[in-house]
Amino acid sequence: MIKASVVGATGYTGLELIKILTRHPRVKISSLTTRSEEPVSLDKLIPSLPKNHGLKLETFSLVKVASNSDVIFLALPHTQAMDVAYDCYKAGKIVIDLSADFRIKEAKLYEVWYGHKHSKKELLGDAVYGLPEAYRGQIKKSQLIANPGCYATSILLGLKPALESRLVDTDSIVVDSKSGVSGAGKKLSETTAFCNVDENFSAYKVNQHQHTPEVEASLAKFAGKKVSFTFVPHLLPIDRGILSTIYLKKKKGISAKKIRQAFTQAYESEPFVRVRPEGTFPSVKDVAHTNFCDIGIWAHERSDRVIVISAIDNLLKGASGQAVQNMNIRCGFPEAMGLV
Amino acid sequence: MIKASVVGATGYTGLELIKILTRHPRVKISSLTTRSEEPVSLDKLIPSLPKNHGLKLETFSLVKVASNSDVIFLALPHTQAMDVAYDCYKAGKIVIDLSADFRIKEAKLYEVWYGHKHSKKELLGDAVYGLPEAYRGQIKKSQLIANPGCYATSILLGLKPALESRLVDTDSIVVDSKSGVSGAGKKLSETTAFCNVDENFSAYKVNQHQHTPEVEASLAKFAGKKVSFTFVPHLLPIDRGILSTIYLKKKKGISAKKIRQAFTQAYESEPFVRVRPEGTFPSVKDVAHTNFCDIGIWAHERSDRVIVISAIDNLLKGASGQAVQNMNIRCGFPEAMGLV
Amino acid sequence: MIKASVVGATGYTGLELIKILTRHPRVKISSLTTRSEEPVSLDKLIPSLPKNHGLKLETFSLVKVASNSDVIFLALPHTQAMDVAYDCYKAGKIVIDLSADFRIKEAKLYEVWYGHKHSKKELLGDAVYGLPEAYRGQIKKSQLIANPGCYATSILLGLKPALESRLVDTDSIVVDSKSGVSGAGKKLSETTAFCNVDENFSAYKVNQHQHTPEVEASLAKFAGKKVSFTFVPHLLPIDRGILSTIYLKKKKGISAKKIRQAFTQAYESEPFVRVRPEGTFPSVKDVAHTNFCDIGIWAHERSDRVIVISAIDNLLKGASGQAVQNMNIRCGFPEAMGLV
């Protein structure tokens, strides 16, 4: 049994973490903290908790959290995680940060996209990008895991085999993503008010979403060279789920079969990536409330076009599920433990 | 006052036609016909009709409909409209066909995409494709108007200025469309059952939707050469509305400003196309229950990419609203009459 | 042509008023005012307005609004309408107030339910409760019309014939109402955030909703004696619409047929109330986007129970549609003008 804490436990990702950790056979929840001044009831926030669960929310105290935790999950807003992460790291704890604060290696780039000075640049080198399918080896040894963004996860898993196999062009990638509303977090806004989302659908942050740099960093690793992509996120009138439709071009002479093989082979032994049979494509409901990323591929001999459709639950494989997957890897537990 | 009839009045597009025509100041509805054997109540189907509206549904009779109509709208399923259209046309009536049966000039191509022999090829030459923004002059004089498909309308209006102005490449067009469920019609199917659509989102007919040939035919006219495009339609968990996100590449040396100008100039005096101010993009709710097509454009000097987002109501500008717009043009009424 | 202004034009009811008034053949909109400091675009708020509509929003000025208006609609929050209403009334204008400020004759009662001192008690006597089906005669002559609440409208129209006919008991009335989210207005709140409403349903203000006193006041008039009722409102995951399920008991010896007759006769010549055929009941979609109130009745010989189900669009018959209906009555226009 390890002891795990969640800092920022009352946001959507914090609550999902608690749900998973309470069922995890090798974890004891030690601290759940919130910055909220108002008293909040966990029963109300997570109605699926059993009666008399005994969990409670507390104000964050580094001394307390550090002293009673082996692993600390940070589910804080971007820009507010870096200092806490630093303190926990220095206290020798394993830190899994769900914010963007340690995802981008270059502090300058972070500062441009997030509009905030990075106060803990010295830790950027130690952080590992927590996409298990790409960086499992490093995650095993890391003390600071930067859990990927939800869009980033859906895009990177949809592109990795295509780029690593060198089967597609890298200069005309188009990604059209659609996300449920929980991706926007709990903060009240006109954009996420019921009457504005219901029966509606729209694009936002057209070609300027902040997940762009973390995606480009991994794409460059997969392709062995700089890769840029066009990216339009859209807001779906649903609670949770992301579907990304990715448009690629095969290199000359590449068969459709080769494309498909690249995906099936790459993900054959991955516990949480499922490549769909030819001619079928995933829907959001196929992965909602699971840690799976499902992938469908369109490729034909008569066309140079390849279309990849990937679907995840933004709060699980796109956030808290992946964070626990990373914890499992780091702590030597079976990778799917507590997640199926 | 003209007399107008709707054949196939009980489907979604038929019902929308009735709603518009009952309020149209220059139209008297003469016949509403249905093939349904069961008695159906118009009050139940169109609850917004006033008390004691006096309208009734009848079984189709060519003699009756032809004798009492100046304009006949056909809101029949694909493959079932062609013979009725022929009879009405031969009876000298103005026919506005909302099905796909006369949209494609080449019978062979129609037969490939719709899996049905075309029994009235001789009329294909006389039919005009009813997209007012492209073919207004011909519509004015036509006796058989093939009303465009809903996806086709959203795509063609989003591409026309870019292609006609020769400002973009024509070999890498990507169209990612999302449609509400009413686009699938009233027929019961698992795909459109509530529990399968609710909280869900998925692609379908990936790169093989039947609107492809009618779009390509008009694109070729706009561009002056054959143009193909990649097209993935998706199903949104909403009743009505289509949003198409279109990915283009500027030709070398073309400024973002020129792109934008092409759109604003092309649609300046169009009553039903609105180009959004720079940096803003339409949502489905902006056009739902209206005959508008709203268009937003992303173009920047530092990028060769152009993104066009177009939104329509699939049942209005994508079907019945456009059909009435065509009637207005054909009959010499103000083009927006009954539609705002 | 009369000149009409809307004060508080940017809330949900204000926007609906503008939509109706722009199509009303006897009205010219003279002023639209808002208290918002930020510039707001009417095009964005009411996307169905035609291109180049020429309408604009202004800051409220009594002098200006009074000088250019025959009728002034107040679409302000409760407690904020009373002073403006007073000023407009004193300027000799016809005032149609959509707030609750003049619905309750006893200032004390108002103050208990709305938690706010009534500063214009002297006007309460002049105000007429604007439910046309009950007070048409007085509305015709009134200069201050207090437009009913949305729940109140659905409940009162569902109860009036039963009480006036003295066919039901008055001591055990139960009303179970369900409303769409637009009824809560535009103000941001956790309660109306998408992720809290979507796939959810709950009761609120159980037996303590503020529409209670205005309902009881009219019920007493209908029944000729004090009547109280049990009332639980619920929040539906939809944009608009109210459905009220009303549970009554027949008096001894009363036949089911008599109950039904009371309703059909009472509403026979009402333009906006439709009594459903026996065995059928209205749904929210039957009245959404219309000014109708649809009513279904369950009554059987073998049971002393009567169930009445009434449905309205909360923003139309429950607010702005009814306000225009009142204007039509007051100004001598056909009652349904601009509303069908």
Add this chain to the structure above:
Amino acid sequence: MIKASVVGATGYTGLELIKILTRHPRVKISSLTTRSEEPVSLDKLIPSLPKNHGLKLETFSLVKVASNSDVIFLALPHTQAMDVAYDCYKAGKIVIDLSADFRIKEAKLYEVWYGHKHSKKELLGDAVYGLPEAYRGQIKKSQLIANPGCYATSILLGLKPALESRLVDTDSIVVDSKSGVSGAGKKLSETTAFCNVDENFSAYKVNQHQHTPEVEASLAKFAGKKVSFTFVPHLLPIDRGILSTIYLKKKKGISAKKIRQAFTQAYESEPFVRVRPEGTFPSVKDVAHTNFCDIGIWAHERSDRVIVISAIDNLLKGASGQAVQNMNIRCGFPEAMGLV
């Protein structure tokens, strides 16, 4: 470890059973059967199953199912379960029947409400109504458990303490229930087509729902005398969940506190019923995807009215969750095993 089979595995309740049983630490799934002729993939039907789960669907064979099962769950349509139940019962297996076929003790009454002759009347006496909170002792010893209907569960749990304590009148009970669409099962129908449910809400089977007799049977046991109730079910535009608003009258002289106490005491040690703190009421999301029934109570000294609001997930506490709870009771496992 026990061996459990699901007959009728591809309907909504069958699929939920599989989801629960695959995670149950004391159960091995032995057979999953379907009457469907078409091959169906469990992966598609239950996307949350892990990769390589090894489960498969088969055609029903009594010999096979009986030989390899200790417990057999029947998730068949009403009227189709009785014969299979009989055969499995005669083979000596524990049968948990999710249909209505053995819920009503009087065959005549069953035949009136379900329009179908009861072919296995001889088993009605042996069947136990599977509501653990009322019949736990009998369930422990039963070989044929008739799992309650979803509405019935929400109503009975909301009424039991009030009736058993003799604190409320029994002659004027009103139950207004609202259910998500999955309650209607998977069969295609106009009623459950997306465009008819979305943005809609309506009553159905007004005072004639088929759960009425099973509810009345248990109410009579709770109250010690015949009790009838008025019942209107409604269809919510959501996937899952039932909320029942129950209107009661206190007997003379009964305090609000006593009412509340009756509920808290009755459910204090129940693992799956949670009574809400005073002034708070459950919402559907509080219980969705859980086996809980949450209950809120409104009672005041100044009113003779009592309002009880109960919420469950129709597919879990209203069907498959309760079925597994019954299995746990019957097999001597901890009652909440596999359910939290």
